[in-house]
Amino acid sequence: NNNNNNNSSSNDNNADEExxxxxxxxxxxxxxxxxxxxxxKRSEQLRQQNFFHTGKAWQVFMPAGLTxxxxxxxxxxxxxxxxxxxAVCEGGKKEWFSVVPGLDGDDEHATxxxxxxxxxxxxxxxxxxxxxLAEMSKPNRPKWEDCCQHAIDTMNDACDGFIQCAETVxxxxxxxxxxxxxxxxxxxxxxxxxxxxxxxxxxxPGAKLMFLSQADELISKDGLTAEKLASFVNxxxxxxxxxxxxxxxxxxxxxxxxxxxxSFGIGFGRxxxxxxxxxxxxxxxxxxxxxxG
Numbered sequence: 359n360n361n362n363n364n365n366s367s368s369n370d371n372n373a374d375e376e377x378x379x380x381x382x383x384x385x386x387x388x389x390x391x392x393x394x395x396x397x398x399k400r401s402e403q404l405r406q407q408n409f410f411h412t413g414k415a416w417q418v419f420m421p422a423g424l425t426x427x428x429x430x431x432x433x434x435x436x437x438x439x440x441x442x443x444x445a446v447c448e449g450g451k452k453e454w455f456s457v458v459p460g461l462d463g464d465d466e467h468a469t470x471x472x473x474x475x476x477x478x479x480x481x482x483x484x485x486x487x488x489x490x491l492a493e494m495s496k497p498n499r500p501k502w503e504d505c506c507q508h509a510i511d512t513m514n515d516a517c518d519g520f521i522q523c524a525e526t527v528x529x530x531x532x533x534x535x536x537x538x539x540x541x542x543x544x545x546x547x548x549x550x551x552x553x554x555x556x557x558x559x560x561x562x563p564g565a566k567l568m569f570l571s572q573a574d575e576l577i578s579k580d581g582l583t584a585e586k587l588a589s590f591v592n593x594x595x596x597x598x599x600x601x602x603x604x605x606x607x608x609x610x611x612x613x614x615x616x617x618x619x620x621s622f623g624i625g626f627g628r629x630x631x632x633x634x635x636x637x638x639x640x641x642x643x644x645x646x647x648x649x650x651g
Contacts, residue, residue, distance in 0.1 A: 409494040410436045418502050419443075419490075422536050437491065444487050446539045450480030459540050472544035478513075478520065479541065482527045483534060485509035503528060558622045564602075565595045 409415050410433035416426050419436050427435055450457035454476040455464060464473075486502075486509040493500050500508070506527035513519035521527070534541060547555075559566040572590045576582040596615065604612040613621070 408433055409499050415494075419535065421538065440487050440491055443535070443539050444484055444491075447480040447484035447487070450541075451477050451484065454480075457534075457539070457541050458543050461543070465543075467545045467547070468543070476541050476544060478518070479530050479534075481518075482506075482509045482513060482521075483531050485512050486527055486531065506531070556622075558599075558624060561622065562599050565599050568595050568598070 412432075413426065415436050416432065419440055420426075426432070446457060454468075454473045455461040457476065457480060458465075486505045489500075489508045490502060490505040494502075494505070503524045506524040509527055510519060510521060510524060555566075559569070569587070569591065572594075573582060573587060576586055596619070600613065600615055600618045603618060607613065
């Protein structure tokens with residue numbers, strides 16, 4: 359009987375322990391649920407109070423691939439990046455080359471229009487970011503697209519605008535952001551460390567071969583000069599390429615020499631009579647790239 363009583367008492371104790379463990383587990387589970395609910399409520403409050411706490415803000419303003427921090431400090435990180443980007447754009451507005459990697463001064467390979475375009479891009483982005491920083495923390499906040507449209511309207515009001523679509527500013531900003539707050543060199547050849555070839559040579563590879571062959575020959579004779587190469591281009595290369603072009607076009611659609619040169623963006627003019635190497639007096643046509651003025 360004593361054994362039976364002991365066994366019964368032991369079973370009762372085990373059952374009590376199991377009930378106690380189950381109660382503890384339920385309490386822990388309830389506590390975790392309460393914490394999660396509180397966190398979700400806190401997160402929702404943060405989202406309602408400040409857009410820069412949200413994951414959307416991280417996607418819009420931060421470089422792709424950057425690890426997202428916890429929500430508590432996310433807004434400070436995002437805002438610090440925006441403020442730094444505004445400062446970079448301020449510099450790019452004044453000195454276009456400051457936002458082009460590898461440049462520490464003006465670059466002759468970029469045209470005035472290309473330089474101005476980069477400065478204008480910086481100005482659009484700067485205005486949009488400043489507006490976002492001031493307005494997107496408010497309850498009735500604008501969208502990022504609205505901020506970019508604000509930049510367009512601001513530039514148009516100042517008579518400096520040349521675009522109308524907010525998507526354009528958004529695209530510029532996305533590239534600028536992912537490229538570590540920088541724009542590529544406007545001349546892709548210069549960006550690759552190469553000087554762009556004349557369009558005439560790009561589209562007429564035979565002309566380039568003739569030019570190089572003549573240059574090699576003059577070098578071998580120690581007689582290479584710019585005058586001799588210019589004369590060879592005018593008297594030989596243009597003549598050959600024009601004939602080949604007109605042979606392809608047919609009798610009723612032939613180009614004049616001047617129209618042929620203009621098709622490559624090449625200007626031409628008359629140079630005063632001079633003496634060539636054969637001591638014959640001639641008037642030579644000079645060619646310049648119209649794109650370079």
